[in-house]
Amino acid sequence: YRQQLDNLGFSFDWRREVRTSNPDYYRWTQWIFLRLFHHYYDQAAGKALPIEALETRLAAEGNAGVKAACDEHTPRITAADWAAMDEQARARFLLHYRLTFPEESFVNWCPALGTVLSNDEVKDGLSERGGHPVERKLMKQWSMRITAYADRLLEGLNTIDWPESLKDQQRNWIGRSQGASVRFPLADHSETEIEVFTTRVDTIYGVTFMCLAPEHELVSQLTTDTQRAAVEEYVRWAASRSDVERMAEVKRVTGVFTGSYCINPVSGEQVPVYLADYVLAGYGTGAVMAVPSGDQRDWNFARHFSLPVVPILDAQQGLEEAADPTKEGRYINSDLINGLGYAEAVPRLINWLESNGKGRGKVQYRMRNAVFSRQRYWGEPVPVYWKEGIPYPLSDSELPLLLPEVDKYLPTATGEPPLGRAEGWKYEDQYEYELSTMPGWAGSSWYWYRYMDPHNEGAFASPEALAYWKDVDLYVGGSEHAVGHLLYSRFWNHFLYDLGLAPEREFAKKLINQGMIQGIIEYLMLQKDKVDGHSRFVSADIAKEEQEQYGREFARMPIHVDFVAEYGTPNSHLTEQGIQQFIDWRPDFATAIFESKEGIYRDGSFLPAGDAASMQLQTVSEVGKMSKRYFNVVNPDDVVAKYGADCFRMYEMFLGPIEDAKPWNTKGIDGVSRFLRKFRALFYTEAGSWAVTDEQPSREELRVLHATIKKVSEDIERFSFNTCISAFMVATNELGRLGCRKRAVLRELVVVMAPFAPFLSEELWHALGETDSVHRTSFPTFDPAYLQADTITYPIALNGKTRLTVDFPATATPAELEAAVRGMESLAKYLEGKSVKKVIVVPGRMINVVVG
């Protein structure tokens, strides 16, 4: 049947084929990359435009016009400046605008592994693989200017049928805040201005100091000689702290005074400028105007450094204890806006700032541009070569750029990515290719278009195919991709749409999150500091004690579940054999110490602490993702071998709603297996001979059939597959009870079952004498006539409590039902002298008698 399904076009390996390192697929991913390189995003036009259009504008008017429309951080140039630039300078300048561009940025660098790790590959400051330290390192990376599309990505969410929680995740990730940008000139050097972003410009009269991120570009200029030593020490200290440490000490207040003052452009007051590590270099301008009366972090800082707290609203209270971030009341101590409320104050201030050239209304995003390169071997090579420090794109005809042969998939001795190992891999034999490769999300950001036209030589898909298929009707994927894959894909799609290459703005109309089938993850506790140069693993109970008693820190390291005894139970542990298996698997830890209550295992032998004969190194079990990364993948082949693919498939559906995550267990799979055999037994006798007859089905048998068709058709529409399976079970049980073996019923039922149990259905379909595939037949429709019963069983409730059920003719009107119920003797005993006040009849549903 696999062959037959293949013939129908369902290739089981289709997706895998397309997405792995296949030259065809590399080619079109690289082709799209080049389109991104050749375009810039014009905010005024609200779409991507060819970079040539930008060059024309630069030549005509400099970037004054496009600066605001594109990237406001670009240095300002005039048409004359542009004309004076040589080709290289222009190329370098255009990198400020291209939708993909190289940029210095901080990455998680693991020196021991010689590679950059993504955030999810770093756990507790150590690499998941091998448990090595990871540091922040500034590296030149290719980036995608996804921020250019922030507003469109936000607005597009309103047009698609995706889960609200997922949309919210994307909204929060994009993090649009509306506020104002204000420039504070330095007190003794008014040419230099500190620009801040604030969402509470109304609190500007409450500013009592300024705070800059330690990485802020003005730091050295602002620092006075008397403060220089202290500032430099603070900057060094802040830079040395890893993200992990910063996160652990979130509530600690640290900072240093620069010695400089700046001037509040609205009030004209002088305020001191501090550095503080609660200000993030990567958000806004890396500087904040501190309003301790309205912001808790500013308040904490003010208290720590004994800075003044000025109330600005008459409703503010308790400022000695905490900040008051509410917007209630009328402004006080606020010259321009005294007596106003929040709603009037904000526009008045922004107006003032703009007309006095001190600032403007501004929208700020939390989202940053996406780092696009990886220092790995596998992945599409970035189709770019470098000449005198400037990247040049390959031409379309030079695609695909394939991965070169290398001796090892490891970084070079000088720390270059693995592609640096390739000998003579140069453009025109002289220019070095970009050595990083694209991340996994590059290819996954557009692949559905290739499915529309997989063999097209001239384009990733033809206009005809795109016009026919348009977009993805239903995308099924995990919610863990909410702010990764699903956002990047939307970004690429909006870009392709701008170029007329994608038919719709959004790539998927509807999306549902299938819940993850989870596994049990087993962790080993690894002490973060080495002991005499040896890694030390301890039993979970020991780790807990040492953590509590000495504050010793441990990292959790996922290990292969095959090594674990009593896997998945609270008592899971490694025996000596398990430890040895672990060492064989991870030779880095050959000299490690393993310690449990029973003793120590090292260098291949067990040293008991007392008279213990063996050790149990407790592991920590956790329900979580089933993933290669956690070495806890259950191979479905084993289940398929035992129960068959249909049973496996149906059991997965039967486990519960498709969106819910659930740990994998095979507890109930026998029930589904039993059902499939019962279903098959409707067609065959116990002895195995064919039992289907051509008799006319009874009304009851047809009712069962049509009720099932109705139920399953409706439940498929709402992705309620677990209840579909339940409906099949009910139908099978009822037909079994009725002894129904009639073709007219069973033939239809097989078709309804086909999407759920494709193999068994196909087998039975052919056994019924059909020659074509069941998967080509049309789905049956139900006939309501068979579902109408002559009588309806009404539950009769007294004051909402069901007391008895009575059959009434289906044709009875509500008035007749009420009269019948009022006259019922069986009700009398519940009345206990009370009288019937009212009778509520819900036709076809129930009858409630109100007694009082």
Add this chain to the structure above:
RNA sequence: GCCGAAGUGGCGGAAUUGGUAGACGCGCUGGACUCAAAAUCCAGUGAUAGCAAUAUCGUGCGGGUUCGAUUCCCGCCUUCGGUACCA
């Protein structure tokens, strides 16, 4: 902390628009078949009391709206997912 989702028998879960709470399955108990077991079939299975009919309680907790609430409203608790000093 903030954002989102969810809490129903021993377990997975059902109840689609406010209308018989616990469909279906697992497990468990008893029975049939068997020398015996497996498989299969039949019956029972929310809790408490009762031989039973039945009664009372029962959808995380406390209130409310309603003839009637797992479903709607208000206030909490817990769990999971996301995010994290975002100015």
